[in-house]
Amino acid sequence: MAFTIAIDGPAAAGKGTVSKAVAAHFGFAHLDTGLLYRAVGAKVLAGVEPVEAAKSLLAQDLERNDLRAPEVAQAASKVAALGEVRAALVDFQRAFARRSGGAVLDGRDIGTVICPDAEAKIFVTASAEVRAERRYLEDVSKGHETSREAVLADVKERDARDMERAEAPLKPAADAVVIDTSTLSIEEAIAQAIAAIEARHKA
């Protein structure tokens, strides 16, 4: 049985945490599609041309331990605006989405472009300030040197680039359930996502 759950949203909204928990709850496989763009961004920082980097992406490129660094996130959002880079990553994502046993994919355009027919779609969001504070604490815990101001500026810059780009801009699919996690605990956000998916599944 194939069953696709699309989870989209802006930077640091909690997509990753919600997606992992949803996948564990339903026993589905999980793909963090942001890692694909981060891996391409990391290769570009190392001097590879963006489209070549996307076309030659290997599974081991997703295991680099520097992919969560703030400069890699910025490079990712720059390469993610290129149509040819996005096109090179479509087939892999769609094949993952339709694997038997069910799949959760999180990203920016899963419900709108990659899997418009996904059985369930969630859009996880939160205010820029709340998202920046969460990412700041995450960055500091990972040993990245940064400041609250720098993280907020990074989040706002990436959001603007992700929402304003011509190719697969960040926006909720018309049939997505929007969950604003600004005032929710992690447990509440996960519970709302699972309830929304179960409601959709029964419909």
Ligand code: CDP
């Ligand atoms: O973890 P965070 O939400 O900060 O970022 P991410 O999901 O790892 O994505 C990094 C960047 O990749 C984003 O800023 C987007 O520009 C891009 N991306 C995208 O364009 N499409 C996706 N499906 C996933 C990520």
